[in-house]
Amino acid sequence: MDRRRKWSNAILFLITLALAVVFFFPIFFNLMSAFKSNPEIMRDAVAFPKTFYLESFEYLLTETDFPAAIANSLLLTLLSILFMVLIIPMAGYAIERHDRPWTRFVFVFYLAGMMIPFQAYMIPLFKELKMLGLFGNLSGPIAIYISGSVGFGCLLYTSFLKGIPREIEESAEMDGCTRYGIFWRIVFPLLGPCTASMIVLQGLGIWNDFLMPMLVLPSGEPKTMIVEIFYYVGEFSSRWDMIFAGTTLSIVPVLIVFVFLQKYFVKGLASGAIKG
Amino acid sequence: MAMPYVSEEKKALSASVAKRRRKWQSYALLFILPSFILYALFVIVPTASSAYLSFTSWDGVSSDIRYIGFANFEEIWHSERVHNALKNTLLITAALVVLENVVAIALAMLVDNVRWLRNLFRTVFYFPVLLSGIVMGFIWNIILNYNFGVLNQLLAKIGLESIAIDWLGDPNYAMISIILSTVWKSAGYYMVIYLAGLQSIPADLSEAAAIDGANRWQQFRHVTLPLLAGAMTVCSVLSMIGSLKIFDQIAVMTDGGPGFATETLTYIIYKVGFSEMRQGFGTAMALVLFLLILIITVIQVKVLRKREVQL
Numbered sequence: 001m002d003r004r005r006k007w008s009n010a011i012l013f014l015i016t017l018a019l020a021v022v023f024f025f026p027i028f029f030n031l032m033s034a035f036k037s038n039p040e041i042m043r044d045a046v047a048f049p050k051t052f053y054l055e056s057f058e059y060l061l062t063e064t065d066f067p068a069a070i071a072n073s074l075l076l077t078l079l080s081i082l083f084m085v086l087i088i089p090m091a092g093y094a095i096e097r098h099d100r101p102w103t104r105f106v107f108v109f110y111l112a113g114m115m116i117p118f119q120a121y122m123i124p125l126f127k128e129l130k131m132l133g134l135f136g137n138l139s140g141p142i143a144i145y146i147s148g149s150v151g152f153g154c155l156l157y158t159s160f161l162k163g164i165p166r167e168i169e170e171s172a173e174m175d176g177c178t179r180y181g182i183f184w185r186i187v188f189p190l191l192g193p194c195t196a197s198m199i200v201l202q203g204l205g206i207w208n209d210f211l212m213p214m215l216v217l218p219s220g221e222p223k224t225m226i227v228e229i230f231y232y233v234g235e236f237s238s239r240w241d242m243i244f245a246g247t248t249l250s251i252v253p254v255l256i257v258f259v260f261l262q263k264y265f266v267k268g269l270a271s272g273a274i275k276g
Numbered sequence: 277m278a279m280p281y282v283s284e285e286k287k288a289l290s291a292s293v294a295k296r297r298r299k300w301q302s303y304a305l306l307f308i309l310p311s312f313i314l315y316a317l318f319v320i321v322p323t324a325s326s327a328y329l330s331f332t333s334w335d336g337v338s339s340d341i342r343y344i345g346f347a348n349f350e351e352i353w354h355s356e357r358v359h360n361a362l363k364n365t366l367l368i369t370a371a372l373v374v375l376e377n378v379v380a381i382a383l384a385m386l387v388d389n390v391r392w393l394r395n396l397f398r399t400v401f402y403f404p405v406l407l408s409g410i411v412m413g414f415i416w417n418i419i420l421n422y423n424f425g426v427l428n429q430l431l432a433k434i435g436l437e438s439i440a441i442d443w444l445g446d447p448n449y450a451m452i453s454i455i456l457s458t459v460w461k462s463a464g465y466y467m468v469i470y471l472a473g474l475q476s477i478p479a480d481l482s483e484a485a486a487i488d489g490a491n492r493w494q495q496f497r498h499v500t501l502p503l504l505a506g507a508m509t510v511c512s513v514l515s516m517i518g519s520l521k522i523f524d525q526i527a528v529m530t531d532g533g534p535g536f537a538t539e540t541l542t543y544i545i546y547k548v549g550f551s552e553m554r555q556g557f558g559t560a561m562a563l564v565l566f567l568l569i570l571i572i573t574v575i576q577v578k579v580l581r582k583r584e585v586q587l
Contacts, residue, residue, distance in 0.1 A: 009391045016386045020400045023460065026415045027403055029426060033418070045418070045426045046433075087310045094307035098300055106308055113319045115573065117521050119545050120566040123336065123555045124325035125318065147318035150311045173296065179303035208408030210524050215550065226408045233414055233528055240418060247411045254406045262399065266468050 027251070034248040038241045056241040057249075065222035066246060073224040073250075076138055076213070077206045080145040081199050084153065087146060088198070089191055092157025093183055097166070107154060114151040118212065126215065136218040144212060149202050160194040161187075196264040204254065204265075225250045329559040336555035348560035357536060358544065358561065365540045368455060369519040375459045376515045377508065380466035385496070387467070388474045398471070402464035409461075409524025416457040417529055420444050447537035450530050454538055458525060462518065466511040473507035474500070502583075509580040513573055520569050541565045 033041050034056065035049040060066045091110075095103045125144070126135065134140035164187070172182050188195075210226050217223040229246045236242055258265060330348055334341045352358050387398050404412065419426045420443035428440040443453045477500060485495045523542045526532060532539035532547065539547075541561065549558030 012386065012390055013392055016390045016397050019383070019386065020397050023404065023464075024400050026412075026419060026460070027407075029419065030411075030415050041418075042424050045424055045429055087314070090307040091311040094304040098304035100301075100304075103304060103308070106312065110311075110315060113315060115517075115566075115570060116319065116323055117517075117542070117562070117566060117569060119521070119523075119542050120559075120562040121319065121322035121326050123322075123549050123559050123562070124329055125322040127336075128318075128322055128325070143314060144318050146311075147314040150315045150319075154311075179300060179307075183307070204406065208406075208411075210408060210410050210527070211546070226410050229414065230410050230528060233410075233417070243414060244418075247414060250411055251407060255403070258402075258406055259399070265402075266472075 030244055030247055030251065033240070034244040036241060036244075038239060041240050041244075053241075056239075056245040060242055060245045060249075064228075064242075066225070066228060066249075068222035069225045069228040070249065072138070072217070072222060073207060073226070076141055076145075076224060077203050079138070080142045080206050081203050083142065083146050084149055084198065084202060085195060088150060088153035089157050089188060089195065090183060091150070092154045093161060093187060095154060096158040096161040097169075107158070110151045110154050112151075113148075114155075118148070122212070122215065129216065135216065138217075140216050141213055144216070145202070145206050145209075149198070152202070153198055156198055157191065157194055160191060164190055193264065193267065196261065197267050200257065200261050200264045203257075207250075207254065326559045326562060329556055330563050331560075332556040333554075334556040335553045336549060336558075341556075344556070348557050349564075351557065352561060352564060357539075358541075360536050361539045361541050361544045364451070364538060365520060365522075365542075367451070368458075368522060368540060369516060371455045372458060372462075372519040372522075373512050373515050375455065376462050376466055377511055379459055379463040380511065381470055381501075381504065383463060383467040384470035384474055385500075388471060398468075401467055404461045404463075405465045407461065410528050412457065412461050413525040413528030416453070416525075417444065420453055420457075444530055445534055447534050450534060450538050454522075454525060454529060457529070458519075458522065461525075462515065466515060469511050470504060470507050473504045477503045505580070505584040509577065509584060512580065513576055516572060516576060517569060520565065520572070541568075 029045075032049060033045070035053050037053050037055070040047070040050065040053070091106075095107045129135040129140045134143060168186055169182050172186055173179075177185075208226060209224070210230060213224045214227045214230065217227070222228060225246065229243060229250065232239075232243050232246060329341070331343055331345060332341045333344045333347070383401050387394060387401065390397060407415075418424075422428060422440070422442040422445060425443070427443065431437065431440055441449055443449050481499050481503075482495050485499050490498065521542055522540055523546070526538055526540060526543050527546075530538045532543050542565065545558050545561050545565065548561065549555045
């Protein structure tokens with residue numbers, strides 16, 4: 001019995017390992033190819049790099065618009081997240097703690113937005129951005145990202161707040177603290193894990209977004225990393241090394257953040273999944 | 277003597293409670309207002325304008341927005357190209373919902389039962405979720421490239437050159453390539469949800485089944501799987517919505533081609549609206565897509581909820 005169990009454990013491990021290799025291979029292939037020259041990739045795509053070839057990174061970072069695109073991606077992601085954290089937790093708090101018909105209506109109204117695909121409203125959205133003077137710079141995309149996260153964010157915060165007792169808030173209120181103070185000084189710090197989940201999940205979505213920044217950011221100027229990579233695939237169809245360097249620069253920060261904040265990705269998923 | 281005194285105090289107390297409630301009301305309004313304004317301005321208003329624009333022949337640039345009644349919807353009803361895109365979208369969606377869930381459950385079972393390196397495996401299976409559709413599409417472009425791609429090179433190395441396939445250029449394989457690479461990208465996401473479901477199943481249930489003589493497969497089929505039904509509802513709804521909206525990988529892997537072999541509804545909306553400058557028609561199609569998502573989700577939730585077992 002014991003030996004049989006040992007065998008089945010070993011077989012299970014080998015199957016999982018084989019699948020893990022298959023799953024990891026495309027990412028490994030990408031990271032590896034970024035350090036190979038173009039002829040090297042063409043000659044034998046599966047071979048290891050012969051030398052530590054860095055020219056594609058050099059070319060990408062000195063001869064193209066990629067550095068500006070990196071700056072745009074960073075700025076867009078960080079600013080959107082900052083405003084999300086300033087706006088969404090407050091709304092979730094009011095919806096959960098001030099339970100009235102009108103707040104319940106607002107909640108359902110927000111959740112309904114999660115069903116609307118971006119394509120369903122993107123065309124009039126651009127017209128609207130132009131009217132408001134938000135077209136062609138980062139402020140438009142930031143406003144769109146915040147608005148698009150309201151439903152998911154409120155869902156996340158209200159479900160998390162249910163697990164936090166009200167007693168502390170009530171005693172702070174007796175002591176004459178305003179709601180504003182209670183929220184930012186007492187409640188918000190307790191929401192840390194929830195805020196972390198929102199930041200990593202929405203941050204990932206913004207960092208990786210393609211269609212909206214491509215359409216909204218001004219043409220002729222560098223857009224975001226992902227949009228530039230898309231253009232390069234069309235333009236430099238013969239310079240795979242350079243595109244691999246670009247995709248590597250977009251993947252590595254995400255992998256690093258993920259490895260350190262893994263539990264927040266998972267926690268957010270689990271609570272975000274309740275919406276089904 | 278004591279009675280009126282207490283009621284005085286109560287009155288004062290209830291007055292202060294009422295005052296606090298009123299204050300809270302205005303604070304709640306203040307807390308909700310910023311998100312409400314943004315949401316109304318950048319989600320609701322454009323969605324409502326979409327409904328209006330779908331009855332016009334607007335090109336997206338000119339100020340000439342002409343009302344043309346149901347002409348756009350009639351065109352959708354009759355257009356071969358739209359029918360083809362609808363067929364492709366439904367095919368991709370059906371294949372993805374089934375495959376993503378099957379692969380995700382398999383991965384979750386493996387990660388849950390494996391003895392060594394469990395966390396590492398979970399991390400690796402989740403990695404593809406972190407990639408953008410564009411990056412993922414590019415990587416698979418190169419892997420599946422006919423002349424220099426990894427897959428065909430590997431086939432050649434093991435002496436199978438004769439079956440080298442033009443994975444993205446051949447209409448018969450382009451769709452399969454898109455579907456399988458998307459399964460690779462998304463399975464890890466659903467795996468995490470299934471893992472959470474598996475971990476909430478008490479171990480004594482499977483043990484009891486084992487004592488009753490159930491083998492591994494029977495334990496899985498009759499104990500584990502029914503208890504995963506809740507996670508399955510969530511995962512299949514999410515994967516259904518995601519698949520109906522598939523866009524990025526198609527943009528970079530096939531551009532809707534070869535021919536129209538992989539053109540989906542989202543892709544046709546984009547093409548019609550931004551390359552062919554028929555945004556009135558584009559919004560009409562976008563509304564159809566929205567309705568499709570709404571109807572399928574409602575049916576799916578109703579059907580799947582019935583299957584769920586309460587513990």
